[in-house]
Amino acid sequence: MKSIAVIGASLAGLRAVETLRSEGFAGELHLVGDEPHLPYDRPPLSKQVLAGDWDTDRIWLATRDKFDELDVTTHFDDAAVALDASALEVRLASGATLDVDGVVIATGARARTIGEPLAGVHTLRTLDDASAIRAAFDAKPARVVVIGAGFIGAEVTATARGLGIDVTNIEMGSAPCERAIGFEMGSVLAQVHRDHGVDLRLEVGCEAIVGDEHVESVVLTDGSTIETDLVVVGVGVIPNIEWLEGSGLTLGNGVVCDATSLAAPGVVAAGDVAEWPNAHFDETMRVEHWDNAITQATHAAKRLLHGESVGAYQPVPWFWSDQYDRKIQLAGRTTDFDSFQIVDGDIESRKFAAIYGRNDKIVAVLGFNRPRHVMRYRQLIDTKTSWADALAAEF
Amino acid sequence: MSFKVVVDYDLCESNAICMQIAPEVFEVRDDDFLYLLTDTPDEEQRAKVQESVQRCPKQAISIADADGSDQ
Numbered sequence: 001m002k003s004i005a006v007i008g009a010s011l012a013g014l015r016a017v018e019t020l021r022s023e024g025f026a027g028e029l030h031l032v033g034d035e036p037h038l039p040y041d042r043p044p045l046s047k048q049v050l051a052g053d054w055d056t057d058r059i060w061l062a063t064r065d066k067f068d069e070l071d072v073t074t075h076f077d078d079a080a081v082a083l084d085a086s087a088l089e090v091r092l093a094s095g096a097t098l099d100v101d102g103v104v105i106a107t108g109a110r111a112r113t114i115g116e117p118l119a120g121v122h123t124l125r126t127l128d129d130a131s132a133i134r135a136a137f138d139a140k141p142a143r144v145v146v147i148g149a150g151f152i153g154a155e156v157t158a159t160a161r162g163l164g165i166d167v168t169n170i171e172m173g174s175a176p177c178e179r180a181i182g183f184e185m186g187s188v189l190a191q192v193h194r195d196h197g198v199d200l201r202l203e204v205g206c207e208a209i210v211g212d213e214h215v216e217s218v219v220l221t222d223g224s225t226i227e228t229d230l231v232v233v234g235v236g237v238i239p240n241i242e243w244l245e246g247s248g249l250t251l252g253n254g255v256v257c258d259a260t261s262l263a264a265p266g267v268v269a270a271g272d273v274a275e276w277p278n279a280h281f282d283e284t285m286r287v288e289h290w291d292n293a294i295t296q297a298t299h300a301a302k303r304l305l306h307g308e309s310v311g312a313y314q315p316v317p318w319f320w321s322d323q324y325d326r327k328i329q330l331a332g333r334t335t336d337f338d339s340f341q342i343v344d345g346d347i348e349s350r351k352f353a354a355i356y357g358r359n360d361k362i363v364a365v366l367g368f369n370r371p372r373h374v375m376r377y378r379q380l381i382d383t384k385t386s387w388a389d390a391l392a393a394e395f
Numbered sequence: 396m397s398f399k400v401v402v403d404y405d406l407c408e409s410n411a412i413c414m415q416i417a418p419e420v421f422e423v424r425d426d427d428f429l430y431l432l433t434d435t436p437d438e439e440q441r442a443k444v445q446e447s448v449q450r451c452p453k454q455a456i457s458i459a460d461a462d463g464s465d466q
Contacts, residue, residue: 290452295450320452371410371423375423
């Protein structure tokens with residue numbers, strides 16, 4: 001392999017580039033990104049950067065020097081617009097073409113929007129998004145309406161409350177972060193938000209966002225209207241795969257890969273954009289978490305260089321979310337769980353660990369300010385420990 | 396050739412990913428604080444410590460040469 005193009009210059013793309021070099025690839029290496037920025041870390045955007053605690057210079061993941069050291073040709077602010085997977089040719093927005101021997105797709109996902117663009121209505125995915133919301137927070141708004149109580153919505157809500165801004169957080173599900181942690185645990189989180197003065201409205205959605213030149217109100221599906229001049233929409237992301245239509249790759253919920261992260265000969269995918277069968281959970285998934293971007297990019301880069309011998313990519317996914325003074329962590333998958341038990345601490349203190357089981361095995365662990373327990377139970381999930389043994393484990 | 400592990404405890408939030416990767420070097424104890432079991436691990440630990448550097452959610456770990464210069 002004489003040349004490789006990594007498409008997507010965020011966390012997964014950067015890790016792919018680093019891994020290719022550390023694994024001994026000495027050929028031509030390109031890194032393509034649609035943002036004008038150097039690769040940066042997204043998690044602080046909904047927390048420290050949004051709160052104004054951190055200057056943006058703290059989030060860069062790499063410097064210009066780093067790319068010189070790694071001998072990488074960067075193409076920033078130049079989105080990839082087409083791929084020919086059989087010819088392994090990538091075309092960029094500028095018109096440039098990269099004719100290579102291998103491709104890593106790490107184009108991630110973009111925030112889902114509601115309605116037409118309207119001043120005062122924001123999504124949060126990029127540094128520019130965070131800067132815009134930060135500026136809106138600085139103007140001391142009377143209230144912010146946050147649509148969606150998944151992790152982004154919940155973190156933006158917590159950050160706004162920390163700044164003393166009133167928040168109405170609306171969520172279609174029955175609890176915040178329900179899809180990730182279930183109804184019972186999501187309800188604990190709901191109470192945490194209410195304890196912090198959030199006007200949390202569950203089982204209600206946004207019917208319409210109203211305003212001419214600027215947002216004026218949000219109409220909810222229960223018929224009520226909330227007046228506001230600031231809205232943050234956190235209703236999920238869409239994998240960036242439109243540019244791959246006609247490429248020859250199989251597209252589904254993301255770029256469809258095999259168990260090793262291979263999408264087609266000479267093409268691998270990693271991070272928020274990749275859908276693949278995870279044998280550990282007998283589940284096909286697309287994981288939107290920070291740790292997966294790193295581990296999957298590492299695996300995909302090795303797959304590209306070393307072939308099938310690298311084996312299947314079957315991680316136990318892990319993520320964290322910081323809301324107020326709660327550090328919430330989850331390892332594993334809660335999909336179709338049939339068993340549940342709090343194994344340490346208690347809900348009242350908001351400091352506990354809980355495990356989830358499926359088909360008689362432990363499949364996930366959730367911790368609220370219990371990092372050590374999450375890590376220990378994650379090891380049990382790794383080794384496919386039985387539900388009974390997991391319940392009996394003591395740490 | 397040996398190396399030094401440095402933890403920025405202002406950034407560390409005890410996510411314990413490092414402990415999972417390199418338990419011989421990193422330990423989050425009952426008090427929920429991270430303890431470095433050794434700040435000069437064996438050379439054969441380098442790859443695992445390097446992985447911990449990369450996967451720390453707070454970028455709180457770094458590796459330096461034994462003489463202190465950053466790697």
